[in-house]
Amino acid sequence: MTTPATIPTAGDEKLPQAAKQSGQALQTAGRHTTQEILTFTIGKEAYGLDLLTVREIRAWTDVTPLPNTPPFVRGVINLRGAVVPIFDLRVRLGADATEPTNANVVIVVEIGDQLCGLLVDTVSDILALSDDAMQPVPATAADADHNFLSALATHEDRMVALIDVARLFNRGVPQVSEAA
Template identity: 40%
Template sequence: MEQLDTLSGHSSVASAGGQYLTFALGEEEYGVEILKVQEIKGYPVITPIPNTPPHVKGVMNLRGTIIPVVDLRMRLGMAEAQSTRCTVIVVVKVGSKTVGLVMDSVSDVLDIPKADIQATPDFGAAVDTGFISGMAKAGDRVIVLLDIDTVLRGEVFGVLSGRGPDE
């Protein structure tokens, strides 16, 4: 991966292009590197864990392994949504950790060339864009590419294990 300087002066990781799983959160379309995705599951029974942030929905049993489940909408500061028949859990690998992410729906796997990925625009100091690895053009749409390692770093793993994603 290479570093791109954003207009605000900080750098954000931008992919050299590749395949992305695209998905919806509300009316917006997002993407995550397909290599981070292990599988996509229907919305399972989730066991809540007390004293966790609202976006940590609890844990689920993934073929005998208990993994944390994070509501990606809430983690990104969006309002919680009721699950529908389209709601899925996308199981991702971050460092040595496996996490389930609640998403409104999965759209497609897109092959996005490097030329179609741009740096995140400068929204000013009040807006944290460190979790965005780039903005992809796909026809007339713009897909926000998430750096899932950054999205899940810190409080999510701290709450669940007291450590970071690679520990």
């Protein structure tokens, strides 16, 4: 009779600091970490979100507008009893408003304890990116308003700008109660 193997926990071995902090990195051989990223497009640009922040991907549906909100707030939808604000990511990134069609999608993400929808052009795929594929975002004059990029990743022949959703809407976001 064999004894069951014990499964190491985070306390049993030294994990890379990024894995300890995010809890979202997967340990692989050779002490490298891999993060799963949902990639999507806005125009011709590729962006990515940590897959663990994504709750669902939905087709575009009409929204109920809210008064006195920033231009990137499209409105709200009722998602199984929860009022979820929908943000036009194209506007938040400094471009013109999206003219939604059946091809557009909404990525529902969790920011803290609130769900938010991000209107994007298309969802591309899921990438498993190693820590050596991640590069720091270079300093630019726009850093003060665009500090929501957490890294730039290279994958095959393209570059993906990784977005930290917690920093993406850290100001100017209306707080919507679920009882609304």
